[in-house]
Amino acid sequence: xxxxxxxxxxxxxxxxxxxxxxxxxxxxxxxxxxxxxxxxxxxxxxxxxxxxxxxxxxxxxxxxxxxxxxxxxxxxxxxxxxxxxxxxxxxxxxxxxxxxxxxxxxxxxxxxxxxxxxxxxxxxxxxxxxxxxxxxxxxxxxxxxxxxxxxxxxxxxxxxxxxxxxxxxxxxxxxxxxxxxxxxxxxxxxxxxxxxxxxxxxxxxxxxxxxxxxxxxxxxxxxxxxxxxxxxxxxxxxxxxxxxxxxxxxxxxxxxxxxxxxxxxxxxxxxxxxxxxxxxxxxxxxxxxxxxxxxxxxxxxxxxxxxxxxxxxxxxxxxxxxxxxxxxxxxxx
Amino acid sequence: xxxxxxxxxxxxxxxxxxxxxxxxxxxxxxxxxxxxxxxxxxxxxxxxxxxxxxxxxxxxxxxxxxxxxxxxxxxxxxxxxxxxxxxxxxxxxxxxxxxxxxxxxxxxxxxxxxxxxxxxxxxxxxxxxxxxxxxxxxxxxxxxxxxxxxxxxxxxxxxxxxxxxxxxxxxxxxxxxxxxxxxxxxxxxxxxxxxxxxxxxxxxxxxxxxxxxxxxxxxxxxxxxxxxxxxxxxxxxxxxxxxxxxxxxxxxxxxxxxxxxxxxxxxxxxxxxxxxxxxxxxxxxxxxxxxxxxxxxxxxxxxxxxxxxxxxxxxxxxxxxxxxxxxxxxxxx
Numbered sequence: 045x046x047x048x049x050x051x052x053x054x055x056x057x058x059x060x061x062x063x064x065x066x067x068x069x070x071x072x073x074x075x076x077x078x079x080x081x082x083x084x085x086x087x088x089x090x091x092x093x094x095x096x097x098x099x100x101x102x103x104x105x106x107x108x109x110x111x112x113x114x115x116x117x118x119x120x121x122x123x124x125x126x127x128x129x130x131x132x133x134x135x136x137x138x139x140x141x142x143x144x145x146x147x148x149x150x151x152x153x154x155x156x157x158x159x160x161x162x163x164x165x166x167x168x169x170x171x172x173x174x175x176x177x178x179x180x181x182x183x184x185x186x187x188x189x190x191x192x193x194x195x196x197x198x199x200x201x202x203x204x205x206x207x208x209x210x211x212x213x214x215x216x217x218x219x220x221x222x223x224x225x226x227x228x229x230x231x232x233x234x235x236x237x238x239x240x241x242x243x244x245x246x247x248x249x250x251x252x253x254x255x256x257x258x259x260x261x262x263x264x265x266x267x268x269x270x271x272x273x274x275x276x277x278x279x280x281x282x283x284x285x286x287x288x289x290x291x292x293x294x295x296x297x298x299x300x301x302x303x304x305x306x307x308x309x310x311x312x313x314x315x316x317x318x319x320x321x322x323x324x325x326x327x328x329x330x331x332x333x334x335x336x337x338x339x340x341x342x343x344x345x346x347x348x349x350x351x352x353x354x355x356x357x358x359x360x361x362x363x364x365x366x367x368x369x370x371x372x373x374x375x376x377x
Numbered sequence: 378x379x380x381x382x383x384x385x386x387x388x389x390x391x392x393x394x395x396x397x398x399x400x401x402x403x404x405x406x407x408x409x410x411x412x413x414x415x416x417x418x419x420x421x422x423x424x425x426x427x428x429x430x431x432x433x434x435x436x437x438x439x440x441x442x443x444x445x446x447x448x449x450x451x452x453x454x455x456x457x458x459x460x461x462x463x464x465x466x467x468x469x470x471x472x473x474x475x476x477x478x479x480x481x482x483x484x485x486x487x488x489x490x491x492x493x494x495x496x497x498x499x500x501x502x503x504x505x506x507x508x509x510x511x512x513x514x515x516x517x518x519x520x521x522x523x524x525x526x527x528x529x530x531x532x533x534x535x536x537x538x539x540x541x542x543x544x545x546x547x548x549x550x551x552x553x554x555x556x557x558x559x560x561x562x563x564x565x566x567x568x569x570x571x572x573x574x575x576x577x578x579x580x581x582x583x584x585x586x587x588x589x590x591x592x593x594x595x596x597x598x599x600x601x602x603x604x605x606x607x608x609x610x611x612x613x614x615x616x617x618x619x620x621x622x623x624x625x626x627x628x629x630x631x632x633x634x635x636x637x638x639x640x641x642x643x644x645x646x647x648x649x650x651x652x653x654x655x656x657x658x659x660x661x662x663x664x665x666x667x668x669x670x671x672x673x674x675x676x677x678x679x680x681x682x683x684x685x686x687x688x689x690x691x692x693x694x695x696x697x698x699x700x701x702x703x704x705x706x707x708x709x710x
Contacts, residue, residue: 122658268639287642303636306601309651310619311428316649318642 045092047072049113049144056097059365060100064097065114065358072194073148074124081124082136082147082154087114087362087375088117091200091291114143117173119157119164135159137167139322140288143357145377157329161336164298165348169202169372171335178206178264180330181286182214183189185319186262190215193258194239195275197243198266202347202372203288205235207264209344214237216262219255221271223367230370235347248274259283267291269303276304279314291365347371379407382446382477383690389430392698397430397689398447399499406481407457413691414481415469415487419683420503420708421450423535424624447476450506452490452497460484464514468492470500472655476690478710489660494669498681502535504647504668510654511539511597512664514619519595523548526591526607531599531624532574533560535680535705538568540597542677543668544656550594552588554604555698560642563703568680581607585697600624601634609637614648620651624698680704 047071049293053066060216062286075081097110100233108115119142122134129151130136136154141147157167169175181203182188183234194211198204199220211218222228228240241248254275265272268290278283308314338344349361349369354377364373379402386399410703417553424484426448431442433548441448448481451474453468462484463469469487471673474480490500502508515521516668526543531537544551551593555561561573584609592613598605598681601623611620671677682702689710697706 064520265639274638290640290643299637301640303639305633306598306620306636306649307623307634307648307649308655310623311651313651313653313656315651316639316642318639318644318646318648320643320646323646333706 046070046352047144047146048096050177051111051113052097052108054110055099060080060094060097060358060362062362064356067355068279071175072115072146074283075126075148077126078128078271079125079148080116080122080127080130082120082138082149083123084118084120084138084141084145084147084377086119086164086168086174086377087141087143087357088119089356089373089375090116090173090362091289091365093361094365095211111159115140116143117141117168118144118147119167120147123210130154131292137172139173145354154333161338165350165374165376166339166346168374169348170206170346171332172178172372173321174202174333174372175206175210175335176211176324176328177288179240179335180324180327181264181288181319181322184324184327185286185317186215186264186284188216188262192216192261193256193280194218194254194262195260195278196223196262196264196266197221197275198289198291199231199237199240199273199371204264205231205347205371207236208237208340210343211262211264212238213334213338213343218257219252221252221275221355226368226369236345238334239282239340249277251287251327252278252333262286266291273304276308279308279312281312283312284312285314285316287316295350327374349376350374350376352376378433380477380479381687382412382475384446385430385441385685386442388432389427389441393427393430393691393695395691395695397523400688405479405647408459410459411461411483412458412481412486413425413455413460413463415451415453415471415474415482416456416708417451417471417474417478417480419452419497419501419686419710420474420476420690421452421505421507422690422697422706422708423449423506424622424698425700426694428509440657441522448473449476450474450501450678451477451480452500453480453626463487470505472506478687483684495672495679497590498683498707498709499672499679501707502681503672503677503679504665505705506654507535507705508539508543509604509657509661509664510536510621510670511543512540512668513660514597514621514652515540515543517618517657517660518598518619518650519546520586521549521595523695525549525594526589526613527551527595527597528554528585528589528593528611529597530554530604531622532564532570532573533703534599536621537597537599538668538680538704539565539677541570542566543671544595544597545571546676550591552585554585554608560700560703567678569678576607582610585611595619597621600621606637612645614645616645616647618647618649620649649695681707683707685709 196207200222220231231240266289476696529540553564564573
């Protein structure tokens with residue numbers, strides 16, 4: 045068995061292409077004292093990885109070096125251990141296992157997972173970083189209250205489909221924004237939003253106004269750009285905008301975007317707040333308790349999209365960025 | 378003694394002119410059961426009054442009707458009372474006494490003032506709504522912590538000069554932005570900012586960067602526009618922007634402005650939050666306790682700018698909007 049990893053070969057310009065990545069083979073590493081080797085079974089892909097492929101991202105996680113393994117979560121099993129608390133056979137999820145078949149680590153990026161509670165892909169989606177992101181965004185950042193009006197963009201995506209379901213579980217009304225009639229149908233019928241708005245369907249402002257007759261208390265922004273600008277005038281007094289992702293921006297960071305008028309911030313006492321779920325690990329136990337309970341009660345359904353084959357990871361990543369996947373994009377190795 | 382009030386005669390286009398206002402004379406009103414008449418001695422002028430002179434301000438306080446008395450705070454004395462808790466001779470401050478010599482009121486807009494603690498103008502400035510605004514913005518909204526880096530725009534203005542002093546009293550470093558060398562000198566020498574930046578002095582971005590070598594943890598935004606755009610790139614991780622005023626916008630609300638790029642909201646986990654001090658009356662007692670203590674200890678100096686003569690109120694208001702006054706603009710009737 046070889047150790048394979050996918051590294052950044054060159055920095056993408058705009059949308060990544062397969063040639064931006066390269067598979068590198070090596071011998072499977074052996075652990076030193078205090079280390080383990082995890083063999084990955086599944087990788088979780090995240091749009092935010094695109095951010096780190098650009099050279100300069102001020103104030104964010106450092107950019108990937110050329111030749112460095114691409115950043116990402118993974119589920120696997122410990123296959124070699126010289127770590128006091130981790131044994132061969134332990135199932136784990138890693139917040140940064142990376143796009144690789146094996147991970148040599150001191151264990152600090154690992155959490156145990158119980159695969160009898162949910163299968164591996166769900167530990168990367170509904171019970172993984174995507175779920176934690178939706179949960180923290182709605183609770184800590186938006187301070188969502190029952191009965192409020194929620195809009196979420198990229199509602200068919202990994203985080204968005206969890207936002208829809210968690211907000212519903214928290215007794216709110218949810219409108220999901222997605223691209224195209226198929227995704228919109230998915231957002232209402234499978235994910236369970238009260239309504240869906242097709243941002244490719246024309247008259248976005250009119251569609252949104254009709255879908256939100258009581259305005260918007262919380263806008264969960266995964267995309268930025270035109271969708272954000274269309275939701276902005278609908279914000280209610282004391283509205284909150286959760287800035288979780290800016291997918292519309294990831295591929296074009298050679299130029300700066302512009303945001304909406306700030307006047308309503310004042311006249312409506314709005315709050316706009318960006319966050320990174322990775323800085324809310326202290327909320328993981330609360331999240332896992334609530335999300336597991338919602339899964340058991342069928343109030344939340346997992347929405348992972350599984351692609352088979354390690355070598356297809358870059359293609360799956362590109363498909364995800366292009367909006368051709370639904371829910372959390374997971375690679376089964 | 379006649380009762381005089383200043384009403385909105387027509388809606389200003391851009392900067393108000395004296396002809397937009399009119400003095401109306403009447404007999405001094407007499408109170409009904411549960412009412413008092415307050416004779417005003419001082420009026421406190423606020424840029425936000427300009428907002429309500431425009432016809433449509435979605436989500437804000439309702440616009441002034443033509444012929445309606447202009448909105449504003451006032452200090453006065455009860456001269457006639459049929460109210461159980463208010464006696465003739467009581468000194469009071471009114472959150473909305475209005476631009477008038479007398480106020481017939483049920484008393485709910487009144488608070489007692491102790492003129493031995495501070496003179497009337499200070500109850501409209503440092504101990505009034507301007508002070509409360511600065512206090513709430515720094516504490517409740519920005520959650521300022523000792524040792525942080527603060528920038529405030531319109532730093533020579535009513536709220537800005539209190540922000541500078543309160544933030545200094547809270548052991549922070551403060552950079553004030555103001556227009557012209559005279560105001561900048563005032564901001565450092567009288568108000569006590571650690572540094573001042575002249576937004577008319579050219580190369581605003583460079584000036585700010587040099588004045589803020591450790592970046593900006595809290596930007597207290599009173600103006601919006603170009604100053605905001607220049608501070609934005611300097612925000613530190615977890616930075617907070619307090620949106621307190623958008624003076625740059627008040628006179629030109631026929632067109633929408635555009636805000637800065639949202640990408641840093643995400644990459645720096647920023648929070649941008651608008652507020653109205655009038656909705657934080659529950660903090661008034663805390664504010665008054667702290668601000669009075671700072672005044673007594675000479676850690677804060679009042680910065681009221683007093684204009685004599687009721688009829689000069691519109692001129693004083695226009696001078697304030699044009700930036701020709703320092704600190705809180707107060708009219709002595």
